[in-house]
Amino acid sequence: MTAAATIKLATKGASDNWQSGNLLRFVNDDIEICVGSLENIDLRAIQQAGRKIEALGVETAQLQGDYWSENAQWAFAQGFTKVGKLENVLFCGAADMVNRLHQKQAVYAWARDLINQTPSQLVPVSLANQAADYLKTLAPDAIRIDTIIGEDLETQGWTGIYNVGKGSVNPPAMLTVDYNPSGDADTPVYAVLVGKGITFDSGGYSIKPSAGMFSMKCDMGGAATAAAALALAIQWGLNKRVKLILCCAENMVSDHAYKLGDILTYKNGTSVEIANTDAEGRLVLADGLIAASEDTPEMIIDAATLTGAAMLATGGEYNALFSMDKSLMANALVLADDVNDPAWPLPLESFHQGKCPSAFADTANSTTQKGGGGGGASNAAGFLARFVEPQGKGWLHIDLSACYHERSNSMWAAGATGSGIATITSLIL
Structure with a gap:
């Protein structure tokens, strides 16, 4: 799998080819996460998808698209990050939201690294x-x-x-x-x-x-x-x-x-x-x-x-x-x-x-x-x-x-x- 991947949210159509427990789909170089409804996104499912994508060998995840709320992006980051990959999510959206999320990721990385010592x-x-x-x-x-x-x-x-x-x-x-x-x-x-x-x-x-x-x-x-x-x-x-x-x-x-x-x-x-x-x-x-x-x-x-x-x-x-x-x-x-x-x-x-x-x-x-x-x-x-x-x-x-x-x-x-x-x-x- 590529060292970097673009991650998007998508809904599941009847003819779509979804993989990995119906959570993920691969479209060209992108990975799409099935969220069922864009109006009521299951944050727990997003976090689980983050774990699955990290396990594929993706080194850095670039979130992209119009449907990523702040909480949805953070749920993905919680699932994706791990020892050695504590700051490997790139967020998307309005500049102030992206800044908040990157600050949050950096602080969490500091705390998690401290606890893991x-x-x-x-x-x-x-x-x-x-x-x-x-x-x-x-x-x-x-x-x-x-x-x-x-x-x-x-x-x-x-x-x-x-x-x-x-x-x-x-x-x-x-x-x-x-x-x-x-x-x-x-x-x-x-x-x-x-x-x-x-x-x-x-x-x-x-x-x-x-x-x-x-x-x-x-x-x-x-x-x-x-x-x-x-x-x-x-x-x-x-x-x-x-x-x-x-x-x-x-x-x-x-x-x-x-x-x-x-x-x-x-x-x-x-x-x-x-x-x-x-x-x-x-x-x-x-x-x-x-x-x-x-x-x-x-x-x-x-x-x-x-x-x-x-x-x-x-x-x-x-x-x-x-x-x-x-x-x-x-x-x-x-x-x-x-x-x-x-x-x-x-x-x-x-x-x-x-x-x-x-x-x-x-x-x-x-x-x-x-x-x-x-x-x-x-x-x-x-x-x-x-x-x-x-x-x-x-x-x-x-x-x-x-x-x-x-x-x-x-x-x-x-x-x-x-x-x-x-x-x-x-x-x-």
């Missing part, structure tokens, strides 16, 4: 530095960076990040990026994005089996997603003050690692007994949420590859959304649908805060049951709710169950997807 390449401090450097290039005069590393985390009271990361030779880090385009230090913070940045998760002393550990380089997907969402929003004209907090650590086993039965006391006074060292993501996010709350923003959004329970619930097809703020949840679902970034709500009420009881502390970080017991994803969200405004106003938790695929399927190539970036970008814009 090996755990020896990407350690906590390098994750923080790469995110900071990338954002700084986009708005050098509007961004202030602060990074706390290693023992300084304990000194300054960031107990979750410090304890989760202290067992590794690679020190943990907490990155804060302050994007303030006004330049006025008194400008209120509109939103804070918090990302889980576990660069490798062995499970700690609650060690994972080999199969469960294989893809744990992706456990910093929340950090990449949150950073990329801010990057895309900046390029698309973000004019509000937004902060980014990345909670970066490597969860390892050593003679210095945190242990089952340890009790951590957070800055807000909450004490936490460790019931499972593999429920580490919520421990680092707790620090990020406390820091985010100090700015009393209108909105706090955290993103994390947090629970296997959310993946089981959504099948990895959707990100799971949690919020006690019903209007925020409703808005997030509308925006996710608008940008074809599939998301689904799962239960979260104030009573979920009590689902991980402890006889020795205010709460445990999980339960000793596999997967945290019934409703494990909601129970994890309930734990996080202890570290934000008591009624959860303005807080959205995104469990990134669609962030990464260990193997390719009909919709995605193997590796990071970038899922969740567009939803967060829309929310802060």
Whole structure:
């Protein structure tokens, strides 16, 4: 097959010669995708067609024709792109739409490449530095960076990040990026994005089996997603003050690692007994949420590859959304649908805060049951709710169950997807 191909949309006539499961047709040097109806294009079918065309050996896809909406082009790009081909789609249409799509593709490529890096390449401090450097290039005069590393985390009271990361030779880090385009230090913070940045998760002393550990380089997907969402929003004209907090650590086993039965006391006074060292993501996010709350923003959004329970619930097809703020949840679902970034709500009420009881502390970080017991994803969200405004106003938790695929399927190539970036970008814009 040619290294480059022109891709068009077409409807299926009775005498047409369609190939490959009735999705594709080859006309001279062009490939046409059957969409059934041009008025009601099936975006899922477009994405599947992108996977099929990439598998033919097409190196670069040039989209062409009058029927490519922004969402249809992006659906194709999601299916077509893969490791080594993260920016190989050329878009078509009005100049402003083409520019937006190319900017989006570049940001997603950065995030996906970051998530796909090996755990020896990407350690906590390098994750923080790469995110900071990338954002700084986009708005050098509007961004202030602060990074706390290693023992300084304990000194300054960031107990979750410090304890989760202290067992590794690679020190943990907490990155804060302050994007303030006004330049006025008194400008209120509109939103804070918090990302889980576990660069490798062995499970700690609650060690994972080999199969469960294989893809744990992706456990910093929340950090990449949150950073990329801010990057895309900046390029698309973000004019509000937004902060980014990345909670970066490597969860390892050593003679210095945190242990089952340890009790951590957070800055807000909450004490936490460790019931499972593999429920580490919520421990680092707790620090990020406390820091985010100090700015009393209108909105706090955290993103994390947090629970296997959310993946089981959504099948990895959707990100799971949690919020006690019903209007925020409703808005997030509308925006996710608008940008074809599939998301689904799962239960979260104030009573979920009590689902991980402890006889020795205010709460445990999980339960000793596999997967945290019934409703494990909601129970994890309930734990996080202890570290934000008591009624959860303005807080959205995104469990990134669609962030990464260990193997390719009909919709995605193997590796990071970038899922969740567009939803967060829309929310802060």
